[in-house]
Amino acid sequence: MTRHVIAPVDEFPPGTRKFLEIDGRPIAVFNIKGEFFGLLNRCPHQGASLCEGPLIGLAQSKDPGEIEYTRLGEIIRCPWHGWEFDIRTGQSYCDPRRFRVKAYPAHVEAGAEVVKGPYVAETIKVAVESDYVVVEL
Amino acid sequence: MTAIVAGGVDCDLHPAVPHLTSLLPYLDDYWRDQVTTRGMVDLVSQSYPANSPISARPDWRPAQGKPGSRLEDMQAQALDPFEVAYGICNPLYGVQMVFSEDMATAFCRALNDWLAKEWLDRDSRLRGSIVIPVQNVEKSVAEIERCAADKRFVQVLMLVMGDMPLGKRHYWPIYAAAERLGLPIGIHAGSNYHNPPTSVGWGSYHIEDYVAQAQAFQTQLTSLIVEGVFARHPNLKMVMLESGFTWLPPFLWRLHKFWRGIRMETPWVDRAPLEIVRSNIRFSLQPVDAPDDPALLNRLLDHMQSDELLLFSTDYPHWQFDGNDALPKGLSPELVRKIMIDNPLATYGRLRATQEATP
Numbered sequence: 448m449t450r451h452v453i454a455p456v457d458e459f460p461p462g463t464r465k466f467l468e469i470d471g472r473p474i475a476v477f478n479i480k481g482e483f484f485g486l487l488n489r490c491p492h493q494g495a496s497l498c499e500g501p502l503i504g505l506a507q508s509k510d511p512g513e514i515e516y517t518r519l520g521e522i523i524r525c526p527w528h529g530w531e532f533d534i535r536t537g538q539s540y541c542d543p544r545r546f547r548v549k550a551y552p553a554h555v556e557a558g559a560e561v562v563k564g565p566y567v568a569e570t571i572k573v574a575v576e577s578d579y580v581v582v583e584l
Numbered sequence: 585m586t587a588i589v590a591g592g593v594d595c596d597l598h599p600a601v602p603h604l605t606s607l608l609p610y611l612d613d614y615w616r617d618q619v620t621t622r623g624m625v626d627l628v629s630q631s632y633p634a635n636s637p638i639s640a641r642p643d644w645r646p647a648q649g650k651p652g653s654r655l656e657d658m659q660a661q662a663l664d665p666f667e668v669a670y671g672i673c674n675p676l677y678g679v680q681m682v683f684s685e686d687m688a689t690a691f692c693r694a695l696n697d698w699l700a701k702e703w704l705d706r707d708s709r710l711r712g713s714i715v716i717p718v719q720n721v722e723k724s725v726a727e728i729e730r731c732a733a734d735k736r737f738v739q740v741l742m743l744v745m746g747d748m749p750l751g752k753r754h755y756w757p758i759y760a761a762a763e764r765l766g767l768p769i770g771i772h773a774g775s776n777y778h779n780p781p782t783s784v785g786w787g788s789y790h791i792e793d794y795v796a797q798a799q800a801f802q803t804q805l806t807s808l809i810v811e812g813v814f815a816r817h818p819n820l821k822m823v824m825l826e827s828g829f830t831w832l833p834p835f836l837w838r839l840h841k842f843w844r845g846i847r848m849e850t851p852w853v854d855r856a857p858l859e860i861v862r863s864n865i866r867f868s869l870q871p872v873d874a875p876d877d878p879a880l881l882n883r884l885l886d887h888m889q890s891d892e893l894l895l896f897s898t899d900y901p902h903w904q905f906d907g908n909d910a911l912p913k914g915l916s917p918e919l920v921r922k923i924m925i926d927n928p929l930a931t932y933g934r935l936r937a938t939q940e941a942t943p
Contacts, residue, residue, distance in 0.1 A: 508852035511812025529845030541844035541856070
């Protein structure tokens with residue numbers, strides 16, 4: 448597993464996402480309320496750019512007409528057919544055993560750690576005094 | 585032909601009310617006088633026009649009167665030749681069509697009492713479906729509770745085309761009562777003709793109405809599933825009667841596809857629609873709307889992905905097959921047994937209870 452430094456934290460604010468190509472793979476990294484998540488940007492259904500879809504909450508119900516709407520912004524909905532995927536696990540809601548999008552761990556590391564390697568810094572210039580978003584794949 | 589097994593259940597028999605006056609003994613004084621003084625003659629639905637070929641097999645058509653109106657005919661033409669242990673009577677009479685809630689209530693009550701007295705009392709193989717005045721939900725529930733005391737009533741009967749989609753919460757007290765009392769809801773082909781029998785308006789010909797029944801069943805299944813009837817009533821069974829079933833796999837593919845994309849609209853549908861169909865929905869066998877080729881039929885049955893969905897029926901006296909060929913060609917003996925015995929007993933709790941009580 449290689450760690451890729453993709454951005455300084457202060458250039459990657461909450462509510463935004465970045466699209467990258469790493470080792471030929473289309474990857475998207477999301478900042479959701481300060482937490483970072485990496486996903487393969489390819490829907491396991493028919494190959495759409497899944498991560499260009501809207502981030503929604505999880506609608507569940509114990510009784511018809513009563514909707515519990517939780518985990519706001521943690522479900523990515525494919526722009527092609529509307530399938531929902533859990534951004535934490537990559538699992539699809541409709542068929543979690545058969546359909547899952549590859550999820551990549553993403554997190555923040557201090558510049559002092561990042562410079563030690565072994566990291567692939569992509570095109571990012573790393574400074575010891577900053578924090579960086581790192582994705583592993 | 586495929587051989588039947590004895591001891592099965594015919595899940596769709598149609599005893600005919602000879603005439604509205606046949607119900608007079610079962611009406612109270614007020615409604616008896618209403619029928620006679622108004623000169624009401626009969627409640628005729630155009631679902632089965634009297635002389636239409638589908639309304640009765642030529643050899644089952646009596647010289648006089650309505651097909652299926654005499655018990656002796658039903659015995660000789662259906663119960664005996666198919667050697668069934670039980671036959672479920674689903675009276676199709678125009679009571680759902682009238683607009684008065686009170687008249688419908690009186691007529692349903694009379695119809696159910698007529699069925700118990702003139703059919704169920706006279707042949708121990710017969711069981712009944714409770715016909716309800718769907719015009720009024722409270723009266724429907726009351727009629728279900730009244731009739732359910734008689735354990736020979738094994739089901740509640742509704743028409744596939746009524747005033748509203750059947751999944752609407754308006755109808756849920758009916759489903760709650762049915763689930764509580766161990767009664768499946770039988771949904772039979774036919775319309776109350778308060779709406780056009782097709783979703784696109786009134787057609788010109790009987791064939792249009794008849795073919796459109798399958799679309800009505802699909803629309804109702806969608807409604808029942810997505811409105812959450814089976815989320816609220818997981819133990820409720822519904823039986824599609826005279827629905828055909830070859831449309832089921834492609835219908836489910838379509839419903840499943842769209843559920844995957846917009847299931848958040850109805851999050852109480854927390855299982856794939858086809859799983860709900862497998863656990864809660866059953867289909868009567870006749871009319872078999874499949875090609876005659878056994879290989880094609882078996883491919884279709886494979887697509888249904890379950891051998892528990894079909895329930896034996898003759899649809900007596902309607903003309904769906906000739907001779908004793910109630911079972912299509914190519915069914916395995918194991919499947920015949922499931923269709924004729926195991927599946928109906930699994931569906932109708934009250935039949936199962938009788939079966940277990942009389943070893």
